[in-house]
Amino acid sequence: LRDEGRDHFLGFRAARVAKVAANGTFLLRGLDVGASFNLQARHARPESEQGFWERSRSESVQARAGDSGVVLSYRPEAALTFSVLDAATRAPLERFEVESGIDWAMPLRDEDGRPRKLFPGGVVRVGGLRPGSDQERVQLHVKATGFRDYERADIAVRAGQELDLGAIYLEAVPLVRVRVLDQRSGEPIANAHVRLQKEQGDAFQIRHSVEINADEGSESIEFGEARTATTGANGWAEITSYEGETVELSARAKGYASAKLGALALPRGESVEHELRLTQGGEVLVHVLDARGEALQGVRVEQRASDAGSEGRVIMMGGPRPAGEMTDSEGQVTFANLAAGVHSFRLADEPVALGGFASMEGVVIGGPGGDEDEEWSQVQVVEGERSELVLRAAPRAGLAGLVREAGKILAGATLRLAKERPAGAEPRPMLPGMGGGPEAKSDGEGRYHIADVKEGRYTLTVEHPTRRMPQEFALQLREGDNSFDVELALALVSGRVLDEHGKGLPGVRVWPERRAEEGGRQMRFRMIMMDDGGGAGVVDSGRFGERALTDADGRFTLRGVTSDVDLVVKAEGDAVQPGESRVVRVAPNETKEGVDLVLAPAGAIKVAANLADGSPARFQLVQATYLGDEQPAPEPKFGFLQQGSTELKGLKPGPWRVNVRNANDGPGGEGGGQDQEIEVEPGATATATFEVE
CATH class of the missing domain: 2.60.40.1120 (Carboxypeptidase-like, regulatory domain)
Known part of the structure; x- marks a missing residue:
């Protein structure tokens, strides 16, 4: 990790990092003055190893830019030890895979970073576990070909503890034996990759796998629940059966075209054999x-x-x-x-x-x-x-120019090109920091340059940290160099957020949006942002980025809004219901004053979920849906349980349905998880408690 103010969070530009010196000190630079941050210590790894997915090595500590003497307490690792045996013969098994973790299970890897598959004598040690509290539980999965998967999610372990689980006995189950042959010669094909995928209907899984061997490595994205194996010199591979399920069987090998067999019904209680013949293809x-x-x-x-x-x-x-x-x-x-x-x-x-x-x-x-x-x-x-x-290939073009705001040079603006959308087409929502097209930043003289893009029609989007809304420009780029100077108007909207008695509301979040067209479909998506120190949140309906906060008198100013379009100002707070202003339209370089909002009092629901043993549930999605008859109905509220409870605030008084379901099950559909109906009162916090698996 490098001390250069680079953003590191799944590419979402949401975190700053600094290297810890040999004496344990650190210095984070380039922070916004007065901003508050959650600090955690993590193991330094190359970016390619995605160290984010490893548990933090300290508790989360909150500090403000400019603070000094901040102390992060290092968490010692805990470990599990056990041995894996055949339940029938009591003989040790040596070839299997182990996955373990607290938030999610990750493969146990060897010193080279490869998933470990060989365990002499069946003996296993899983280290690197760092529970944040005595309420957290460790997941453990053991998978061996020809044996039933072993799974636990209730293992309690303390920081620094070496916990011996003793012997784990695996029960034998049926196999699918697959032989891969050369279609022309009938000879067996060694080192063929065989995949057995279960048909799941609407259910869905995704797996990112990296395979490394003596010849070459491969990286793949695999969709759906599946099991894989590699053929030996005799062309045979063995895979644990999905008993009673319908599956697809496929094989691929170097120098051959892939082949597959679909809609195979696997029997219960018995092993089966199949044959796949590969051709050279075209x-x-x-x-x-x-x-x-x-x-x-x-x-x-x-x-x-x-x-x-x-x-x-x-x-x-x-x-x-x-x-x-x-x-x-x-x-x-x-x-x-x-x-x-x-x-x-x-x-x-x-x-x-x-x-x-x-x-x-x-x-x-x-x-x-x-x-x-x-x-x-x-x-x-x-x-x-x-x-x-x-x-x-399409002719290539370049784009360069200056960025000015209200006639003054603007440094640090982000400029991004995207293909022009057909008339009436909806924009593709972009996650924060994920780009989506060629981009550049304006330098200290306001200059920018985007090189080597295809000739064609584009939309140039310009953003700046001091502006509340992006500005878009339609451009036609032709082969060669193109010049375009960006002239940004400085339009502002100001007003107050008031309660029902006309008193200003401090600390309310305020932001501008373009007015939605009548009858238009609004794109919706949700994204969970969390850390392993217990913090988590759900970003909903594209609400990424900073929001303005009202001052002690409820006043706000939104700088750099889009001019000459219909806008609404939206506001939300913990103790008030969300609301929006009347439609406003601002001319270039105009300040529109008196855009006030009146927000009604709201209630809240504290949602708690525990496992059967009373420990707090983790990794649970929460959704609250308003059941009243009022129109327009309030938007659903979303939360995420990472340490057993969360509070949904800013709810309209009346009846709400609260749903809790495991996040591993995905977004889910109707009927997923558990429901409770809760009555919300203004100024009060109701409680909904669940017991989950």
Whole structure:
């Protein structure tokens, strides 16, 4: 971790980091004056190892910018020890996988960072556990081929404790034995990757896997619940069966096209055998030309099969992209061993090394790493034959200019290009800090430069920390250098937030939004932001970023709002119901005063959830839905239980339904989790208590 004010939180620009010196001291720089921060100590790792996912090594401490003498108390590790035995023979098992953790289970890795699969004598030690309190519980999963999975989520361990669990006995279960053969010769294929995936209907899982072996490594995103194995020299692989389930069986190997068998019904209580024969497939030779018809070297071409459609309600943003290859000196690249059928190809823009997950409600959230709306060119691949395809690169353009605000140079502005949306199309919601297109920052002289983008029509979005709303400009970029000076108007909106008696309300969060069109569909998404020190929150309906706070008299000023559009000012607080102003419209460089809001008193619900043993539940999603008849109905409220309880504030008095469900189950649908109906009174806090598994 580097002391340079770089943002580190899943790429979301939400945290600052500093290296701890040998004497235990640290200094965080570049903080906003007067801002409050939660501080935690974490193990320093290279970015590629994603150290965020490791538990913090101290409790969370709150401090303000400018504080000194802040002390973080280091947490010693706890560990589990146990041995794994065959329940029938009492003999030790040595080949299996172990996952463990507090917030979520992670694979136990060896010294090289690879998931560990060999345990001599069946003896295991799981270290690196750092419970934040004696109420937290450790999860433990043990998985061995041909044996029933062992799972626990109730292990209590203290910081610094070495807890011996004794012997864990695994019961034998049926296998699916798969033999992979060469279609032409009938010879067995070694080192083939075999995958058994369960059909889950609307349920959904995602797994990011990295495999390393002596020959080469592979990285993949796998969707759905599945088990995998690798064939031996005899072409056989064994996978634990999904008894009574319908599955898809697939295999892939170097030098062969992939193959699969679908809709296989697995029996209960018995092992089965299947055979997959792989062919060499066909190949596609792709020629890449520039706008002048000349060969382009070093361009990446992406490929996907015809059945690689939408991945469902949970998507990966950034990270690995579709399979791709680079063109040679003649502008050519060959894709070999493709399964017969339709395949799609396109030219790739430069990837961005960020990534993250998002749970959706029927909306695709975009992230860096390519525009899924880009047109793909299709080719019919025939077994044993070569097809050819010509892809022409769009002319490249650059954009440069100055950024001024009210006629003055503006440094530190972020400028981002996005493809122009078709008329009437909804914008793709972007997560904070995730970019979404080429971008640049204005320097100390207000200058910016964005290089090497495709020719075409774009929307240029300009943001600045001192401005409450982004400004958009429609641009046509042509091949070569383009110039555009950004002139930002300085429009302001000011007013007061009052209670029902006309008294100013301090500390209320206030922000501007464009007025929603009548009957228009409002995109909605939710994202959990949490730390392992017990802090957590749910960001809902795109409410990312800082909000203005009203002063002691309830006054606010919103600087840098969008001019010449219909706006509303929205406000919310812990003790008042959310509200919004009348529609206002501000001219460039105008200050609109007297935009006041009156907010009614609200109530709250404290939601608590415990396990059967009385310990606080963790990783639970909470949703409260208003049941009254008033229209328009208040928006649902969301929370997240990380240490057994949370409080939903700013609720309209009346009946509410509170739902609690495990976050591992995803966004869920109707009927998921447990419900309670609660009556909310103004100025009071009701209580809803749940017992969960």
